[in-house]
Amino acid sequence: MPEAHHLEARRQSLILQASVDLGRRIVGLCCDALLAVTYPHGCVLCGASVEARADWPACAECWDAAPIFAVDDALCTKCGVKLQGQNVGWCRHCSAEEFTAARAVGLYDGALRAAVLELKSAPKLGARLAELLVAVARREPLCHATRVVPVPLHAERQRERGFNQAAVIARAIGKRLALPVDETSLVRPVHTAAHRSLMDAHARRTSVEKAFAVVAPRLVHRERILLVDDVLTTGATASAAARALLDAGAEVVHVLTIARAAFSAR
Ligand SMILES: [Zn+2]
Numbered sequence: 001m002p003e004a005h006h007l008e009a010r011r012q013s014l015i016l017q018a019s020v021d022l023g024r025r026i027v028g029l030c031c032d033a034l035l036a037v038t039y040p041h042g043c044v045l046c047g048a049s050v051e052a053r054a055d056w057p058a059c060a061e062c063w064d065a066a067p068i069f070a071v072d073d074a075l076c077t078k079c080g081v082k083l084q085g086q087n088v089g090w091c092r093h094c095s096a097e098e099f100t101a102a103r104a105v106g107l108y109d110g111a112l113r114a115a116v117l118e119l120k121s122a123p124k125l126g127a128r129l130a131e132l133l134v135a136v137a138r139r140e141p142l143c144h145a146t147r148v149v150p151v152p153l154h155a156e157r158q159r160e161r162g163f164n165q166a167a168v169i170a171r172a173i174g175k176r177l178a179l180p181v182d183e184t185s186l187v188r189p190v191h192t193a194a195h196r197s198l199m200d201a202h203a204r205r206t207s208v209e210k211a212f213a214v215v216a217p218r219l220v221h222r223e224r225i226l227l228v229d230d231v232l233t234t235g236a237t238a239s240a241a242a243r244a245l246l247d248a249g250a251e252v253v254h255v256l257t258i259a260r261a262a263f264s265a266r
């Protein structure tokens with residue numbers, strides 16, 4: 001009788017284990033299917049369903065069509081703009097930029113533009129985009145970074161938005177590269193004008209020039225900083241933030257963004 005009891009207990013335990021395994025498999029299969037419920041609008045560009053969570057906010061086809069720089073594209077060694085025509089190595093427009101070098105995953109268009117805009121309303125970064133960023137960070141000249149620093153928002157701006165999109169990117173990259181993410185050393189005590197699109201490049205540059213400060217210089221001293229932001233447009237913001245970090249003793253400041261403008265602003 002104890003033997004029969006033991007066998008019955010064993011049988012029930014196996015049934016239980018099998019149903020737990022089955023449950024896990026169903027949950028796994030349902031996760032991507034649930035995407036349709038979580039993201040009812042599908043791909044933000046074409047409306048097709050986004051079949052893998054990693055691809056959010058665009059579908060696989062829109063990612064395939066995204067203006068992502070290829071490894072062998074000729075980029076300006078300093079600002080990372082895609083070079084046209086006869087310029088070799090340097091675009092000739094970025095000598096005044098304060099950062100050591102800047103690189104982006106690609107141009108501000110298609111899935112990359114969609115991802116930048118989406119990141120302004122929700123603090124999450126799809127795994128596909130995170131991996132694209134990490135691939136750029138692992139290439140020269142960014143691959144020697146020792147510390148990841150997001151471009152900070154002014155406190156008031158961050159309160160309005162609820163989060164800093166650059167910090168969301170910095171955390172995703174820092175985790176994958178196993179680098180420390182420093183969200184406190186660089187601050188933005190000066191609130192720059194909200195309607196920046198109404199200003200010309202020069203006014204924008206002047207308004208942001210003194211916007212940044214380093215509150216913990218010993219944390220950035222002699223560090224090779226990977227300065228992270230969502231998009232590089234005129235380069236004025238990245239330049240001003242880089243100046244503050246270099247003045248505080250950083251060895252180099254490399255800028256990494258999701259996207260960049262097609263041309264240098266000056
Ligand atoms: Zn699409």
Ligand SMILES: [Zn+2]
Binds near residue numbers: 076080094264
């Ligand atoms: Zn350049």
